[in-house]
Structure formats: C-alpha cells, structure tokens
Amino acid sequence: MSTIILLLITGLGLGALYFLVASGLSLIYGLMGVLNFAHGSFLTLGAFAGWELARRMDGSSWGTLIASLVLGMAVGAFVAAATEFLLIRRLYNRHIEQVLVTVGLALASVALFEGIWGTDAIYVTAPEWLSQTTEILGARVPNDRFLMIGAAVLVLLGIVAFLRYTRFGLIIRAGVENRSMVTALGIDVRKAFTVVFAIGGAAAGLGGVLASHYFGYVSPQLGGSLLIFAFIVTVIGGLGSLAGAAIASVVVAVLQQFANYFWGGTGDLMVVLLLAVVLLVRPTGILGKKA
Amino acid sequence: MTEIVTESILSVAGLSASIAGQQVVEDVSFEMLPVGVTALLGRNGVGKTSTLRAIMGLIERSGEVTIAGQRVDREPTHRIVQRGVGYVPEDREVFSSLTVAENLRLAERDSSPNRQLIHELFPDLTDRAGQLAGTLSGGQQQMVSLARALVNDNRVLLVDEPTKGLAPLIVMDVAKALERAAQTVPVLLVEQNLQVVRMLAEKAIVLEGGRVVYDGSAEELLSNEALTKELLGVA
Numbered sequence: 001m002s003t004i005i006l007l008l009i010t011g012l013g014l015g016a017l018y019f020l021v022a023s024g025l026s027l028i029y030g031l032m033g034v035l036n037f038a039h040g041s042f043l044t045l046g047a048f049a050g051w052e053l054a055r056r057m058d059g060s061s062w063g064t065l066i067a068s069l070v071l072g073m074a075v076g077a078f079v080a081a082a083t084e085f086l087l088i089r090r091l092y093n094r095h096i097e098q099v100l101v102t103v104g105l106a107l108a109s110v111a112l113f114e115g116i117w118g119t120d121a122i123y124v125t126a127p128e129w130l131s132q133t134t135e136i137l138g139a140r141v142p143n144d145r146f147l148m149i150g151a152a153v154l155v156l157l158g159i160v161a162f163l164r165y166t167r168f169g170l171i172i173r174a175g176v177e178n179r180s181m182v183t184a185l186g187i188d189v190r191k192a193f194t195v196v197f198a199i200g201g202a203a204a205g206l207g208g209v210l211a212s213h214y215f216g217y218v219s220p221q222l223g224g225s226l227l228i229f230a231f232i233v234t235v236i237g238g239l240g241s242l243a244g245a246a247i248a249s250v251v252v253a254v255l256q257q258f259a260n261y262f263w264g265g266t267g268d269l270m271v272v273l274l275l276a277v278v279l280l281v282r283p284t285g286i287l288g289k290k291a
Numbered sequence: 292m293t294e295i296v297t298e299s300i301l302s303v304a305g306l307s308a309s310i311a312g313q314q315v316v317e318d319v320s321f322e323m324l325p326v327g328v329t330a331l332l333g334r335n336g337v338g339k340t341s342t343l344r345a346i347m348g349l350i351e352r353s354g355e356v357t358i359a360g361q362r363v364d365r366e367p368t369h370r371i372v373q374r375g376v377g378y379v380p381e382d383r384e385v386f387s388s389l390t391v392a393e394n395l396r397l398a399e400r401d402s403s404p405n406r407q408l409i410h411e412l413f414p415d416l417t418d419r420a421g422q423l424a425g426t427l428s429g430g431q432q433q434m435v436s437l438a439r440a441l442v443n444d445n446r447v448l449l450v451d452e453p454t455k456g457l458a459p460l461i462v463m464d465v466a467k468a469l470e471r472a473a474q475t476v477p478v479l480l481v482e483q484n485l486q487v488v489r490m491l492a493e494k495a496i497v498l499e500g501g502r503v504v505y506d507g508s509a510e511e512l513l514s515n516e517a518l519t520k521e522l523l524g525v526a
C-alpha cells in the first residue's frame with residue numbers, strides 16, 4: 001500500500017512538471033498551429049536563471065526559492081514572447097519553416113547554455129523541508145512532490161481563469177476555434193499570439209526551476225528531456241486541449257512510475273505504447289477536436 | 292444635408308483573387324450604392340463569396356479596393372474591419388464554444404455598442420445570452436452572426452447569403468433585420484433568394500466565372516425573366 005501511495009504521489013509530481021511544459025505547447029498549438037520545439041529551452045533558461053539567483057542569496061531560505069520561481073517565470077515569459085515576436089511571427093502560416101526555426105533554436109540554445117554554464121549538471125540547494133519526507137498512509141513521500149503538484153494546480157487554475165474572464169482569454173478561445181473569423185471582427189490576433197507564448201513561457205520557466213529541485217540539478221539538457229514527454233502528453237491529451245493536457249500529464253507520469261517499479265524499468269516504453277494505442281484508437285487524443 | 296456624396300462607400304477595381312493557385316475572382320470592378328442594398332448575385336460557384344473574402348483581405352488578392360475614399364487592398368483584415376466594415380460570412384461562422392453573449396462581446400469595437408438595437412432586432416438572443424452558440428438553431432446562429440456586425444456603427448456591411456438554409460418564416464425575420472440595418476448603413480448583399488433581393492436591393496451586380504456580367508438596376512434585372520434565367524439560372 002505505501003509503495004502505491006508513494007508511486008502515485010511521485011507520479012503526480014512528475015505529471016505536474018509535464019503539465020507545466022505541455023500547457024504552453026497545447027495553447028500555442030491550439031491557437032497558432034505551431035509545434036514549438038524551442039519550448040524546452042524556455043524551461044532550461046528559467047531553471048538556470050533561478051539557480052543564478054539562488055546561488056547569490058541564501059539558497060536554503062524560502063524567500064530565495066520563491067524569488068527564483070518568480071524569476072524563472074519572468075525569464076521564461078520574456079524569452080518566449082521575444083521568440084514569437086522576432087521569429088515565429090514572420091513565419092505566419094508557414095508550418096514547415098516554423099518547425100525548422102524552433103528545432104534550430106532548441107539545438108542552438110543548448111549549445112549556448114553549454115557554452116555559458118558547462119555540460120555538467122549543477123546541483124541546487126533548497127529549503128530543508130523540500131528534502132524531507134512526510135508520512136501519508138505509511139508512505140514516506142518526499143516533500144518536493146507537494147510543491148510541484150501545488151504549483152501545477154495553481155497554474156492550471158490561473159490559465160483557466162485567464163481564458164475565462166479576460167478579453168485576451170476570450171480572443172484566444174475564439175481564435176482556437178476560428179482564427180480568421182477573429183480577424184474579421186477587427187481584432188489583431190497576433191497580439192494574442194504573443195500573449196499565449198508569454199503564458200506558455202512563464203509556465204515552462206516555472207517548471208524549469210521546479211524541475212531543478214525535483215531532479216536536484218540544472219543542466220543544459222533539462223528542458224529537452226522533459227519536452228519529449230510533454231509532447232507525448234500533448235498528443236495523448238489532444239493537441240490544443242488544456243484539460244486534455246492536464247489529464248494526460250497525470251496518466252502518463254503515473255503510468256511511467258508504476259511501470260518503472262513493477263515491470264522492471266519499462267516506464268518510457270509503456271508511455272510510447274500508450275501513445276501508439278491512443279493514436280490508433282483515437283487519433284485526435286483524449287479531448288482533441290475532430291479534424 | 293446639402294453635402295454631396297462624391298465618392299462611393301465601397302468600390303472595387305480590377306480585383307482578382309485566387310485560392311490554392313486557382314483564380315476565382317477575375318478583374319472584377321463595381322461600385323456600391325452609397326445607401327441601401329446592393330446585391331451581388333450569380334449562380335453557385337461563380338465567385339461571390341470569394342469576392343467578399345478578397346475585399347476583406349481573407350484571401351490573397353490584387354487590384355484596388357477603396358472604402359470611403361481610402362485604398363485598403365494592402366491592409367490586413369483587422370485594419371479593414373476597423374475602418375468600419377461589418378462582415379457576416381457565409382455559413383455564419385459563430386464561435387460555437389463561446390456563449391451568445393461572448394460572441395457579441397468579442398465583436399464589440401465601439402465604446403458604445405448598439406446593444407439596445409440588437410435587443411430590439413433579436414430579443415431571442417437576449418434570452419439566450421448564456422447559451423453556447425454551437426447549440427443554437429441555424430436561424431438563431433444567423434442572428435448572432437448578424438448581431439456581431441450590427442453591434443458596431445459601421446460604414447458598410449458585407450453580408451453573404453444570410454438566408455441560406457433557413458425556414459421561410461425565419462428568412463423574413465432576417466430580411467426585415469437587414470432592411471432596418473440598411474436604413475443606416477449601406478449593405479453589399481450576396482443572396483440566392485430572389486424574393487429577398489426584390490424586397491431589399493436597388494442595384495444588382497451579377498458575376499459569372501469570376502467576372503462581372505451585369506451591373507445595373509436590380510428591378511430591371513429581375514423583371515426581365517429571360518435575363519434572370521440566363522444570368523442566375525432561375526426565374
């Protein structure tokens with residue numbers, strides 16, 4: 001029983017990280033049809049920014065952790081918005097070129113990060129509490145899981161509220177359904193593109209700082225390794241569906257944990273099998289729109 | 292009152308447009324009446340919708356489009372609309388996952404939108420403000436689509452087959468709403484229902500194969516049975 005609780009909560013924590021990356025991927029794809037392969041770079045940069053701040057302050061204090069989370073978000077949002085504004089926007093509706101540019105950016109940024117911070121993993125310090133455990137139904141659960149889950153839930157609620165209650169949110173929801181009709185109502189939908197990139201980048205930057213605490217280190221590869229699973233999650237959840245991304249994040253991460261423990265480390269294999277099954281049975285994903 | 296209208300509200304000169312490499316509008320030129328309804332007619336597939344979409348900048352186009360004396364053919368769609376163009380597309384294109392109220396709110400460009408007018412024209416929409424537009428009937432969706440254009444004070448309305456697929460009673464509701472709108476803003480109307488055209492339009496432009504083949508009085512066209520049959524395929 002305690003093993004199951006531990007796997008479940010660890011899976012939820014990992015799922016929270018997947019969601020922080022997948023939410024942005026899904027929103028960006030839903031509105032613009034852009035598969036943003038550079039999204040992992042926003043995460044990595046957020047993680048390094050958080051670490052750079054933490055090492056200049058008292059890394060074990062809560063204030064530092066919160067400041068580094070906020071900085072990670074801000075850096076992610078800024079870099080993502082700049083990427084949209086300077087690169088993606090010029091390739092409006094040219095999907096092949098968009099993929100080439102975002103893939104190129106992802107590769108180039110990893111090289112840049114290696115140039116600045118080196119190729120080795122850098123270990124991070126965190127408040128004591130995060131490395132301690134809490135006993136739940138006999139399972140000793142590492143506390144950092146709760147931080148991940150709490151942050152992802154807040155981000156999910158925040159994005160839902162933004163989409164529901166703001167004018168930009170209204171434009172984004174309408175644009176996901178019929179972009180050209182939004183422009184035919186006199187709205188410059190490109191502003192919404194920048195906003196969506198900024199939101200996705202903020203979630204990824206936050207995810208970067210959290211991931212550095214989950215794994216215990218930052219490295220230039222951090223974003224790329226999470227991005228693969230985030231893309232799988234986005235496809236399983238249904239491209240463009242935020243709720244689908246949330247559900248699929250949890251399903252994929254929990255499956256991964258259980259398969260790793262019970263079926264001899266086959267977690268990644270199971271995830272790929274799940275992806276294959278979903279694509280065969282329901283090609284649009286769990287909550288995706290029919291094409 | 293003594294001011295003389297020297298330029299037409301919307302004129303098109305040498306307009307061509309293509310979709311996926313295929314030319315669907317060829318060298319179209321016409322001028323709208325500065326008041327009332329100008330009908331844009333022609334059989335299925337002659338390029339009426341494409342002409343409106345080309346004016347709106349929704350498909351690639353070349354040639355001149357002038358709105359209230361200003362060239363707009365190099366502008367993106369949202370700028371053209373901001374000049375005071377209301378567009379009611381073929382097949383309504385309401386946002387089905389948004390509520391009726393959200394569809395209207397999204398469309399509001401003016402600081403003082405004509406909510407009262409919308410309420411008078413389409414009281415049904417007020418009752419259904421919280422309903423998802425995708426769950427409305429075809430007629431109700433058309434009301435939403437019209438309301439999105441009428442909620443702003445426009446210089447011109449482009450309306451594409453607003454009565455398509457509607458029950459006869461609803462067709463008359465839509466026609467009356469258009470008649471009322473046309474009292475304050477000139478309308479370019481694509482319409483297959485000739486009864487509606489007779490009721491509303493003074494001028495008619497007929498397209499065939501992407502080109503203008505008739506440009507003149509609507510009444511003269513429709514009272515000439517042979518010409519109507521030749522150009523529109525119906526009497």
Ligand SMILES: Nc1ncnc2c1ncn2[C@@H]1O[C@H](COP(=O)(O)OP(=O)(O)O)[C@@H](O)[C@H]1O
Pocket residue numbers: 310311313315333334335336337338339340341342
């Ligand atoms: N999305 C499209 N892709 C390819 N061809 C199209 C498309 N839309 C319209 N066409 C073609 O363009 C021509 C004009 O269509 P349209 O402007 O819709 O005509 P109308 O509105 O007069 O019925 C038709 O031959 C039609 O087949």
Ligand SMILES: [Mg+2]
Pocket residue numbers: 339340341381452
């Ligand atoms: Mg048409």
